[in-house]
Amino acid sequence: MVYLEYALAFLIGSVPTAYWYAKYVHHLDIRQHGSGNIGATNSLRVLGKKAGIIVLFIDMLKGLIPVLVARELGFTPEGTLLAGIMAVLGHLFSPFVGFKGGKGIATGFGVILAFSPLAALASILVFGIVLYFSRYVSLGSVCGVLAFWVYTFFQPDSSPEILFLASVLAALLIISHRKNLGRLWNGTESRIGSSGKTS
Numbered sequence: 001m002v003y004l005e006y007a008l009a010f011l012i013g014s015v016p017t018a019y020w021y022a023k024y025v026h027h028l029d030i031r032q033h034g035s036g037n038i039g040a041t042n043s044l045r046v047l048g049k050k051a052g053i054i055v056l057f058i059d060m061l062k063g064l065i066p067v068l069v070a071r072e073l074g075f076t077p078e079g080t081l082l083a084g085i086m087a088v089l090g091h092l093f094s095p096f097v098g099f100k101g102g103k104g105i106a107t108g109f110g111v112i113l114a115f116s117p118l119a120a121l122a123s124i125l126v127f128g129i130v131l132y133f134s135r136y137v138s139l140g141s142v143c144g145v146l147a148f149w150v151y152t153f154f155q156p157d158s159s160p161e162i163l164f165l166a167s168v169l170a171a172l173l174i175i176s177h178r179k180n181l182g183r184l185w186n187g188t189e190s191r192i193g194s195s196g197k198t199s
Contacts, residue, residue: 005073009066009083013090013107016097017058018043021051031097038094039102041137056106063087063110071114078161084111085169092176103176105141108169112148119151135191138180145173 018038022030026047030038034046040059044052063084070083088108094101113120127144131137149170152158158166174181183189 001073002075002079005066005070005075005083006086009070009086010090012066013062013087014094014096014101015058015062015090016094016101017062018051018055018102019097021055022047026051037102038097038100040106041103059091059102059106060110060113062091063107063112064114065110067111067114077115078159078165081111081115081162081165081169084108084115085165085172087111088169088172092172103138103141103180104173105145108145108173111169116152119148122151123148131192136184136189137192138177138189139184142174142177142181145170 016038018030018040021043022028022033030036030042030046034042036042040052040056043055066087067080067084070080075083088104088111090101091104091107092101093099109120109123112123123144126147127140129140130143131140134140149166152166153163180189
């Protein structure tokens, strides 16, 4: 049952929401437009607000549902967080699109929201503040992930296993933004609302 839940979490996470939405609703391959990323930000830029919101919501559910199901099945907190990580891995390495996926932020936020609503609140607040002042979605996303990690680190009831898994989740999401971080360093990253093609 444990391994089945983790396999299902990976499968749920691997659903390429943006790719399928663009293909079946707009009849285009989103990988050939904008940044080429199959995530909510590129969907917003290429397909508009409605598409961006739909993709964001579904991708978030991909992380939230496996964690809630694992908790309902009686998994330990460590086990529930691991189920969420499996969903994020599915999103990052989706077998439906050649084991290439999105950046994982929406799915990761779903995991955080289900695992710890207060940590999710800290993440979204930091994301919003950074985005407001910088207009960089990537920078806001990375800072939001770091806020989750810091929040978890300072919780007195966080076990070493939880801290390790939180570090793995944060590392996965930050590494997925390595190209964005490089562009931020070079000053070539696109801001929200711009016509740039990076994401």
